[in-house]
Every structure is written in structure tokens, then in C-alpha cells.
Amino acid sequence: MVQASIITIGDELLIGQTIDTNSAFIAQELNKLGIWVKRRIAIGDKREDILDALETESKECNIVIITGGLGPTADDITKPTLCEFFDAKIVVDEGALENVKNIFIRINRPLIERNLKQAEVPDKCTVLPNLRGTAPGMWFEKEGVVYASLPGVPHEMEGLMLNSVLPKLKEHFQMPAIVHKTLFTAGKGESEIAELLIEFENKLPEYIKLAYLPSFGMVKLRLTGKSNDQIQLEQEVSVFVNELKSIVSEWLVADEDISLQEALHQLLKQMNKTIATAESCTGGYIAHLITSVPGSSSVFNGGVVSYANEAKEAILGVQKATLEQFGAVSEQTVIEMSKGVLQKIKTTYGLATSGIMGPDGGTPEKPVGTVWIAVTNGVQTKTQKFQFRFDRKRNIQLAANAALNMMRLFILTGN
């Protein structure tokens, strides 16, 4: 089968200043085409290491995707090294030059020598136009192996992958049929789900694999089938998907690979309902997740981040007495918050969170990680207490997901 290797170049990856999101995107897209990524490797801006990586990766793979080392301040090492590897020489590409000039006219910034150099490419490559930036992509072929060199800026790399590299790969290689199906569950742990699936996993044929993808209280179950008969494979996979669905039905959020906020968005949209948020401990993160979905204005009217008690009283009308008697982190307070926001921002549903995320602020009765969540439609209100045990960042993410899932279940079942 067609195998690929991803080489990311840049000292910033080796000093850990940059988190490599490019490899994940590239791997996902190659995977969708049925191309298996055998290895991912990150190296510095160093001639020997780049040559060594190109040498070794091309031995075992049909495709080598290279990102990074092409920015205006990248040590100008990648292009000369590519010239060395492909026995080429640097030339100016007119199309790329035009592109650089146009971009600087558009953003109306001074065009300097450093930027013009971005239009230079090895003469052995096919230039892949970069519609989102100044550094062009480059496509090479050598001894049956295909190489694509792309800039490291994620936004630009993604455009080049989608517009140029993937279409060219489809032309160039004979791919097997591949079928991916993802079931999205929430509320049950990875190992507990795995226990339920032992029998199911044993029944899977060798060419259909199950992957567990856990994150923050959710587990995605992904079936991947590979064969040469697309139609038959799709039928087979769908049979297993249906069996899998019935096993995890109790925790099933969606039968596609979407986010929890996207699932909630779809649900609200279908039912033509709206939601408002009242956040204390999650500090606006839930509103951010909801509004990160394009078109969210059709289901989300707004929210309040009532961090201080004064804000809870002034905007949400939480009773001073409630705060004094039960405290900000209490069932009574989140109930009043959820009803308060519903009343203030006229929506179908209201959601409220209050907790202690740490590192400080915990007490013996209410340790760090204690979170109260309420969801309401104005008539019924459901509350739940959670106890998370991680750091601030992770507690916020877990609380947000717990709240979104509570809201989802409340809309579906009224409970």
C-alpha cells in the first residue's frame, strides 16, 4: 500500500516553542485517501539532518511531505538543501514573484528583499501556488518517490495540501478503497467502553480496525476499513457500525466525527431552539466553544461571564442571600444563574457553571475541581455536581464538555 512520511523542519520544533499541528492535519488528509503515514519526523534547520531525513524516509515511503524552513526568517537552508538533494539550482519563479508583490500591495506593507527571496525555487520542482501567503509549495519526483515541500504556516500549508498536493496525489497513485466511520460517545471511560467491546473487536476482520480516541470525558470510536472493493467494504463497515452503535447507544452523541459543540449546534438548529450561557468557573470558554461553530448566531444569543459575585447579582439577579448562605459554588447559585440568564437573554435554554478550578481557592468542603452545573428551560431545571482532579486548564475543558453534554441530554430527554 502507499506509505507516506512527514518531515517537519525547524529549530522551533526542537526547542518546543511550536506545537506541531501541521503533521496531524497532513496525516488526517492523507489517511482519508487511504495513504498510511508510516512515520513523522521533526528535525532542525540543519543541512546534514535534512539530507539524512530525505534519504532515510524516501527509502521506505512512496510519499514524503516536508513542511517548514521556508519562512522569511527561516535560516535559508531548506531550499539550498533541496537543490542539493534533487541536483537542482535556484531560479526565480515569475508566478510566485507576482504573488508576493500582490500580497504586499494588498496588506500595504513595504516589500523588502527578504520577501522577494520567497519567489526563488529549485528548477527541478513543479511550483504549487500559495493562495494564502508568500512562500510557494514545491513538488518533486525522484526515483518513483513523490516529495512535496510546503511552508510551515498552518493556514498556508493547509491551503496548499487541499488545493494542490492531495489532488496531485490522487492522480499519481492507485489507492485502495478506504472507509472511515466514527462514533462519538461521552460520559463513559475509555477502559470501560473497551471492556464492552472485547467481543466486538474479536469479530472484526483483519482489514477493519477499531481505534479509541479519548479526550476530556469523550471517547471517539473509529472504524477504518481498507480493501479494493469500495461497495462491499462500505456495506461490511456499516454492518459493524450498526452493531457498535447498539452497544454504546447509551453514551452515543453522534455517528460522525464532530465536536460536542457542533453536535449541540446541530440539535438546537434542528429544533429551532436557542441557548444562553452563564459562566463563572469556565470563564467564557463554553461561549467560545459554541461561537467557534460557524453560524452559531442562529442558536446562541449570548452569555454572561459572572466571575465576581457582584456580577452574578448585578447582571443575573442572583440573590445576595443565596451567595452568603450557600456560596458562589453551590447548587442554589447555579440554579439562580441559569434562570437569571434565561430571563435576561430571552432564549429557550440556559446553562450555568460555578466551581473552583485551581490551583488555589479550594477548601476541605469544596476542594479544587468542585463544579456545579445547571441547565434549565425556565420550567424544569437539572443540576449536577462534578469533581475534577486535574490542573486549571484541564478542569476548565472538562467542565465545559460536561456542561455542553448535560445541555444536549436535557434538550433531548428533558433530563
Place this chain on the structure above:
Amino acid sequence: MVQASIITIGDELLIGQTIDTNSAFIAQELNKLGIWVKRRIAIGDKREDILDALETESKECNIVIITGGLGPTADDITKPTLCEFFDAKIVVDEGALENVKNIFIRINRPLIERNLKQAEVPDKCTVLPNLRGTAPGMWFEKEGVVYASLPGVPHEMEGLMLNSVLPKLKEHFQMPAIVHKTLFTAGKGESEIAELLIEFENKLPEYIKLAYLPSFGMVKLRLTGKSNDQIQLEQEVSVFVNELKSIVSEWLVADEDISLQEALHQLLKQMNKTIATAESCTGGYIAHLITSVPGSSSVFNGGVVSYANEAKEAILGVQKATLEQFGAVSEQTVIEMSKGVLQKIKTTYGLATSGIMGPDGGTPEKPVGTVWIAVTNGVQTKTQKFQFRFDRKRNIQLAANAALNMMRLFILTGN
């Protein structure tokens, strides 16, 4: 010098479902000790690939850090393969077993066979206790090379690195003196800054390097010096840092490696001032950034996510006439939003955003990426219009950073 390689194991990395944040954390921590990460490599749960990686990486490096492949549902391949590589056999570690049992008592979930297996380790390793999870860390030494195998869960891996691996590495190796200094700038492009620093860079001695770390409208400039004379190196670096400071002073946010929200947090805390946010297009992301800083309740009282116009009127008291005449995305509206939130949530400063993040909602007059931002202290108000040109996610991040930086400058200079 001491060189390290990071091997991350797991098919989820090769299908791109997981973004590898572990490598960045590990690289940063090793770097602080003066250990240079030569390569990072990601491979699947496959015996041959794991053996091959251990073989090749150990040839060129003194340290090999391995993460992943140790979860309850990880194909049980990593431990047997480590046994093979180190010529060891699997034994149950009593300490690790105790730890597993205690965790399941604490979270009060059923303890199953699958979890108990996590206490099994190769008999040739030193067990590194995992205080944050069930899978123990493992330390090996073979032919002068040190190996540490850690679970892939970031929170657990980080604990093991900080508590066990780094201290043991410090004991084990003779490190050179290393000095890092980061200057944090905002508001000027990477290549423009690079132009200003050509002379400066040429003056740097071979053993002091400058790295550019751009992200979302900010550029961090990092000087790294390595030598055997700590005191002399620190003096030298500080001389260059001061020169660098004076060159970029106009855009300097902080002389340490912190986030923009941390810089704003520190500033507000020093001046004993507070802030409130009124967000439309950024949808709560600014509030989230501010509240992601521990102790943020001392400077942040709360905020409003006034996504719908009704919310802008109902909570922030924006005039219907203003919205009708100038629209939600206008200077007049963000001014009223910023003053409204200040008046509603009694704080020193108010910040407001309104814009079109895309993909839809743009018009010829107000294309996608148009964002108005206002900052106010109730008396003076400053506004600015931005035009971003990226996707929804990136536009939100850029708008949030622009707003935080505008607030910071307004507090500092009143403008």
C-alpha cells in the same frame, strides 16, 4: 554536548487524530537543562517500527524519551517490545499496583483486569512513580544511553518529567551552562523585525543564537547562549538582551516568555485595577484567555458575550438607534458596548469587540475579517478598526490578541 531524541508511539498520531503536544513540552524542559533535542519521531504501535526507532535514535543521542503506547487500550505492544530491546521480562511492580488500586478507590470506578496490567513492567527498568495516573514511568540504561518511557496522557507525562526524569537527568549528565532570554513583542511583523535586527544578529557570537517565534500578531525573540562559564555567559547575554530591548522597545510587551493575557494580568495587578469585557465577534474567547491565568478573579470581574443585538441592548444598554443606524459592527456600537459593560460591571477598564469572523456574514462595505475594538476607562475611550484576512478560528485569535494589546497600551499610556 548532550543530545536527546523524542519518540512518540501511537497510531493515533499517524492518523492525525491526536496533536502531539507532549514533544513540545519535553523539548522545552530538556532545552532548559541545556540538552539539545536532535530529532523528534512519531511511529505507530508496531513492534518493528519501535525497535527500529530505538535502534537508530540511540546511535546518535545520549537520551531517548519515549511517550505513548502505555494506555489501558494501547495495543499491548510497547512493553513487550521494550523487554525485547532491553533483554528483560515482564514483572508486576508492587508500588505501581498499589497506585492503580488507590486511584480506582479514589474515583470509585470498578477496577478491571485491563487496569491491573498497567502495573506490569520490564524487570530491567527503574520504575518512575506516576502520581497522576495508572501507568508508571520506566527508566532504562543501556550502553551509555539513557531511556525514559512515559505514558502518553499529557498531564501524566508532564508530572513524570518534572518529578522524576529531569532530576535524574541532571544527576546523570554533565551539562553546559545555558541561558535563555525571551523578549515578547506585539504589533510588528516578523520580517519587519528581522530587518531591524540584521546588524544585531551579525554581531552575535557563535554560541549565542537568536530565534524568531511568531504567533497571531506577536513575535517572541529568544536569545539562547551555551558555554561552560555560567556567570560570564549570563553577563554577555544580558548585554545583548539590553541592546535588543532598545531596538524593539516600541513593540516590547514583556522581557519574559509569558502570554499576552499574563502580561495584562500582571499590569492590572501591579496597578490594582480591574477589567470587564463585552464581546460580540470574539464570543467569550477574550474572557477565556483572561480567566485562564490563575488568580484572574483579582483583576477580572466579569464580562458579557452580547452575540445577538437584543443582548447588546438588554444587558449593555446599546441604543437601538445606534444598531439600526450604524450596525452591530461599527465604532459607535463598540463604544457603547465598552461603556455599557463598565457601567454594568463596576471595573476600572472596559473592553469591547464587534466584527465579522466568517465564513459568512460579510458585505462589500464590511467584509469578513472586519473588527471594531474599543477600550475605555469611562472618561477616555480609544477605538480601532482591524481587517483580518484568515479563517474564523484564526480571525478570533487575532482579534482577541489585538484587543488585549490595545487594553494593555491604553492602561500604560492612556492611549
